Amino acid sequence: MIDPTSDRPAYQQVADELRRRILSGEAPPGTRLPSESELMREFGISRTTARLTYNVLRAEGLIDTARGKGAFVRDRRSARRVASDRYRREVLQIRKQGEPTPPPETSFTRDQGISWSQYRLDKEFHEVPAPDHVAELLNLEPGTPVLARHFVFYAEDQPQQMSVSYYPLDLVRGTPVADPNNEPWPGGNIAQLATLGITVTRVEESVRARMPLPEEKRTLRIPPGVPVLTITRRMLAGPNKDRPVEVAADIVIPADRVVLDYTIDLD
Amino acid sequence: MIDPTSDRPAYQQVADELRRRILSGEAPPGTRLPSESELMREFGISRTTARLTYNVLRAEGLIDTARGKGAFVRDRRSARRVASDRYRREVLQIRKQGEPTPPPETSFTRDQGISWSQYRLDKEFHEVPAPDHVAELLNLEPGTPVLARHFVFYAEDQPQQMSVSYYPLDLVRGTPVADPNNEPWPGGNIAQLATLGITVTRVEESVRARMPLPEEKRTLRIPPGVPVLTITRRMLAGPNKDRPVEVAADIVIPADRVVLDYTIDLD
C-alpha cells in the first residue's frame, strides 16, 4: 500500500489514505481508525512512523486519540451561529422595555438558544494602564488607566468563549459597570452602557483566526488541530458614531463551536 | 532546566520555555532558535524529544523550520484588512459610472492596495448539479444545474485566496458571466450582476475557521500551524432582499494574511 519509490514520506502516504477515508465519508465521525499496531502491520511501518501519521491527522483536526481506547474520526460540524444583528435585537429590546428587567436575554444567551440560568460566568475586574492597541482604538494616550473586565462564558458547563473588555475609566468609575458584584448583568454590554446614558450607535468587529495559546487551550478545553476565532470589537456612541466607549480586545472562541454571520445591506 | 518530577512531559517543558521567549519578545520574529543538537545538550534530552518540542511549536504557528538552516521565530502579524463595506464602495462606483469601465477597482484589488495588473487569476468554469448546501442557500431543488466558477487570487505572485462561486444557471447561461474568456472582468461580482440587470441589495457572509486541507495548503502555500478563514457568501437581489443570485461557498483565505472588518450600524 506504500510506494517506496515516491518522494512523499511513508507517514504522509498513510495519512493520505486515512484522510481519504475520512473525507470521502467512508469513515464517518465516530469511526475507530486502525490502532498503531495495526498500522504497523498493514503498512509495514514502524511504531514511530505510525505515530507520525496520527500526529499529522491530529494537527489537521480530523481525529481524536485517547489512551487505552484508540483513534477516532472527529465530528467537525460547527454548532451555534452568532449573528451580527444580535446587537440590533438588543437595542430593540432596550427601546421596548424602556429599561431592561431581569431575567433578560443577552446576545450571548440568545445565541446559545439556552436560558440565562444555564450559564456561568467567571470574572475578574482590574484597573490597568491601557495596552497600546486598546489605547489606539479608544483614542486615549497610551497608559491611560482603563477598566479591564475578564470573562469566561459557559453553556451547559462547556466553555464557549473568553474575553477581555476595556472601558475608559472616567466613564465607568463608581458606576455599576465597574462593580463585579453586579454580575450577571441584565441585557449585555449595550444595555449596561444605556443605563449610564450612553447610546451605542455603531459596533465594529475585526475577525482573525490563529492557533490557540496553551492557556486558551486549557481554559476553553480546545482539542488539538482546532484554531480560535478572535474578534476585536469596538463600540461607538453618539449621533456621529465617533465616540469609542468600549473595546473588547480578543474575544476568543474555539472555531469548532461557532459560525459568525454578518449581513451587509447595500441601500 | 527540566523538572523530572513534573507531570508535564519533557518536550512540553522545553516548548514552554521556548514559547515564553517568543511571546515575551525576548526572541523576536526572525530570531534563530537552538538547533536540535543544542537542545539535546542544553536540556539533556534525546533527538526525538527535541523534535517533539519543535513539532509542538510548529503546530502552534510560532516557528518556521528549514532543512540545513535551523528553526526561526515566525512573524505572526497579519496583513491586509478586508472591510465589509467594500461591497458598498463597489455599488457606489457602479452608480457613479453608470457602467464600469476598465481598468476598474474590485473589492479584491482595493483590499490589496495593489493595482489590477499585479494579480493573476486561475480559473475554471463548470456546469454542475448544485451541492446540497448550495441548493439550500440558493432556494433550489438539490441537483439543479448551477454554474461553478473556481478562482485563485494572487497578489504579487503570492496566492491570497481561493473560491468557488455558484450561480443559478438559468440566470447566467449565454451571458458574459458564464464566459471564461471574459475574465478578468471589470468591477467584481456585483458589477457583473449589474450588467445582467440584477441589483444586489444585500450580502450575507458566514465566517468559520479550520485547519486547511492538503490541497489548500499546497495551492495557497500555507505554512504549518496556520488555519484558514472560510467565508460562505450569499448575494441577494430585489427590493425585498429575498432573491438569492449568487453564493460563493467556501472562500478560503489563509488566516495569517487577512483581518476581516465588519461594521454594524444600530440605527
Added chain:
DNA sequence: CAGTGGTCTAGACCACGCT
C-alpha cells in the same frame, strides 16, 4: 565539508480503558 532539519527503525517503560 560540517551542521542543519527530515525520515525511519527497534526497543523500552508508562498510564489508561476495557473485559
Added chain:
DNA sequence: GCGTGGTCTAGACCACTGT
C-alpha cells in the same frame, strides 16, 4: 491482563545550506 496511545532513548541515512 491485554491492548491502547503517550513518552523517551540511541542510532541510522538522507537532503539541504552554508563556508
